Amino acid sequence: MRYAAGHKARTRAKIVQAAGKVFRREGYHAAGIDMVMEEAGLTAGGFYAHFPSKAALLAEALAPAAAEAGVPHDQELEGETGRTRTEAFIDRYLAPRHMRDTEGGCPLPALASEVARTGGPVKASFEAIVRDLAARLKDQADGELSEDRALAILALCVGGLGVARSVQDKALGERILASCRDLAKASLVTLPAPQTSAATRNRETDQ
Structure with missing residues (x-):
């Protein structure tokens, strides 16, 4: 045929x-x-x-899964810059709705523990997403966020979301998300304080 x-x-x-x-x-x-x-x-x-x-399928599927999840949510962060944009990423990533959406969410927290036990090609695909997200966090902070600090914020977001999803108590999961959001934002203290915008106010109420 x-x-x-x-x-x-x-x-x-x-x-x-x-x-x-x-x-x-x-x-x-x-x-x-x-x-x-x-x-x-x-x-x-x-x-x-x-x-x-x-394994070859997983290696190829990781990047499209991250793009499908909209990580970071660029369309929702339009017009935001610097610290405001970085805080917006943290809020969106560590939101209860992202915790609930395992199938449609970022593949990093969903698959991190399993990728750790795979071979080179899968880890290389996973690493590319990590490097890309960290670089975008650094770049959007207008040069006021180091690469190491961007990696630490990303690791806190990914790990925090993974732990929040793994507990049975929903209220505890949301506490974990809130605590990680606070800690991630506290690491941005060297960046200029953001101006509150309509987009920021909407983001804070849409969790």
């Missing part, structure tokens, strides 16, 4: 998108190839025509 031009690329893209959702929702080790292909609306037998292994 002949397929139209681009059919294989479109099918591959469907598998990658499905994998990003399934791996975040179920966990990489718990999610089998059958589950990913079912999510994509495809039969499991066709998987190896596109990827040599599940």
